[in-house]
Amino acid sequence: MKPPTPSKGNIYLIGFMGSGKTRVGTALARRLGLPFLDTDAEAERISGRSVARLFREGGKAGFRRLEQRVIAAAAAGPIRVVAVGGGAVTRAANLRAMRRSGTVVRLRAPFSVIRRRIGKGAGRPLWDASGVLFRRREPLYRKAAHVAVDASGTPEAAARIIACRLGLERRSPAPSAPGELMVRTGSHSYPVLVGSGVLDAVPARLGRLTSARRAVLVSDARLAGGPGRRLAAAFRRSGWKLSAAFLPGAEGAKSLSAIARLYGFLLRSRTERTTPLVALGGGTVGDAAGFAAATYYRGIPLVHVPTTLLAQTDSAIGGKTGVNHPLAKNAVGAFHQPVLVAADTDLLASLPDREFQSGLAEVVKTALALDRDFAEGLLERWGSLQSRSGAELAWAVSRCVRLKAAAVAEDERDLSGRRELLNLGHTVGHALEAAAGFGRFRHGEAVAWGLRAAFRLSAERGWLADPGDRALASALLGRLRTPAWPARLSWSHLNRHLALDKKVRDGRSVMILLRRAGKAVRVPGVALGDIRRVVARLSTEARP
Template sequence: MSPPAVHVALSEGRSYAVHFEPLATAPMHLREAGVTGPRALVVTDETVGPLWLDALADALRADGWQVEATAVPAGEGSKSLGQLGALHDWALALGIDRATPVLALGGGVVGDLAGFAAATLLRGLPLVHLPTTTIAQVDSAIGGKTGINHATGKNLVGAFHQPLLVLADPATLGTLPDRAFQSGLAEAVKHALISDPALADRLDREWDALVGRDPDVVASVVRDAAAVKAAVVEADELEAGERAVLNFGHTFGHALEREAGYGTLTHGEAVAFGMRAALHLSASLRQGAVADGLGPFQAADRLVARVAPAPPALDPDRLTEAMATDKKRTAQGLRFVVLDTVGEPRLADDVPPAMVEAAWRFALESGA
């Protein structure tokens, strides 16, 4: 039995559903969401396409849709201006109109890229997310963030463009390599730490069943982690305030991704390291000085460490410099998301440099 849908309620009566059902149900949910054809643009990648595109296309064609599909190279490198332009050229050559939906079939890279194409084609096309990775199902497919990378930093060119529908088929997670599946759980851990202590306890208790891909446990955890994201998005659609708590671990993590080279670490692995650093920073700020240990955040760190591989050999000073281009930087400087306790996040400005340096050292010198 599929978990119940999560509903994202936005301002001005807008809303959309996140379903956890097979891809074959896509035509039914498209009708429910008011997405009309007869043509659909499916954007996938060269890894996901051979696995899941036929099942989706067959279901759509059986319902009368005309399916146009394209696959981009798999990996973070596709979040580029060149790939965005290629999608623009492909879509416009097909003679699309403003009712033509873009269906993003894949992980976070496909969702970000196809979502940004949908946001910019004809000043906005209907967008449907069909996430096939752990990280996309619990996080990136929900909330309307789209974009590409720039040489200066990650996700610096983009737009908010909410989907009309998210259909997350838990079965698609069964084809993920272990590294991709487990690193994607970093976002589920993050959601638990910032908002749901009960989910954090459950993740700890059921971790073996989760990484063993017990279908019921996977579907339930994905659904509950997605519900945290949905609730935060409802409260702050455009990241004007409260939604910033979703960046827990990301200020550190994005710097790691950039310095290690995009694709060296998965996004989830980088976020996991970032959360370990953020937990140390939380402990330091809690006691008002550089912390010798993690204090009340030891259990949280043990959970995060489950999704963090061996630390990369990187220079903390260069990582601190890389933070300077983070898009979450304010006029006053870097802003960090820290925890007062598990489930109670807050934003921290004017953080002493010594605390940041100590947080980096902890994350890079601690074994997984």
């Protein structure tokens, strides 16, 4: 089917050099089936001279005169996508011609991205690495444009956003109705319900999986009122008997003493081997209650109702349960797959912003490790994800669940290396979390720093060689919100925690790095010295 033609004539792409006008323009023209014109290339064709030579021989004014002719001809010609030279906005006549004959789209990218793209500025006579010209030009682009689009990712992603913003293409639909996915493992398979309102469906769905009509709800006190009350009411409406126990908040739940108290509750309330334990909460409740379910009477049925973004996209899937030991996080645990997972995206509305941002880091991790297309989609939908639109959340959660389910299906016990790829960002992340003192960083925040370190180490190896891949990863990592790197954290302290990692031997660490965006690989011999250098650079850049 032929895509619709823009009703407002040409699509002009404006922006600073390196914002990607030519590459985005080419991708957009291909996408819309329109001809493409690059004003710099057209000036070269007409004059038979390169832009650099035109500047040298005719000066800036000479070049601008020629450029103005090219733009005037484009405005009078057939409809097409036009990539406009960076300085064209300095002439009022160009602005009038463009705005009269089409839609002017500004491509936005941070100067750090532009500088990386331009490098030394070969063939760019006006390149100014100091950023002065960039800052002077930005207000002109802003004023000239009808629409502004983030172009710090790949050209295809920017082209897709432009086509949607101009109403020439519909957004790929996000699932709005609740969906059901399956996790299939060697031990058993289970459904994962994702979407708005799936919490209310838990009792009926569970009723189809077991003949029991008594369940134990385990949560943290913070969730007792809202989701806890709602879930209890749904159980009672479906004729279930329910008793409830509460764990301490956050990491406090993941202690052997909290588990011992929970065993006591389970015994006193006569919980039987067939009684399902329903874990309602974030990753901490899921890990702790899951561990109790794995070990009480050698295993009772477990249902996860995850309430944080991190738990819905990651920890509730795959059967890892466990608690912390005073000497090490997650040191005591068991594999215990749930019988049902219900990820109700409505629950994320009350999640504090910091927890939500922390969860996004794990989402970005999954995308960068396993699925480039997902990573592009994340960049494109970043704004709507931030507003926690239900459909967008369901889309992101479903994508993560599907990717994690595939890794778990292949490598349930985390032995073959497949599941390990999801540890991208976790070597430095775990060390930072522990070295800074548990509680200072949320898990996802520490992972975000770990992802940045993994990104640098990958780039140093010459990986992420495709500039589009590099830009995509860097744009996503740049969007993650994290507290600053702790100013007083010394390398020796961090190194002590790195060295505690089982995967460190002879001054080298096994790390997960990025060969490409969406393609993580296990790298057995990363020198601690390399990690030190990268961390030192990251930590100084991060300080104001």
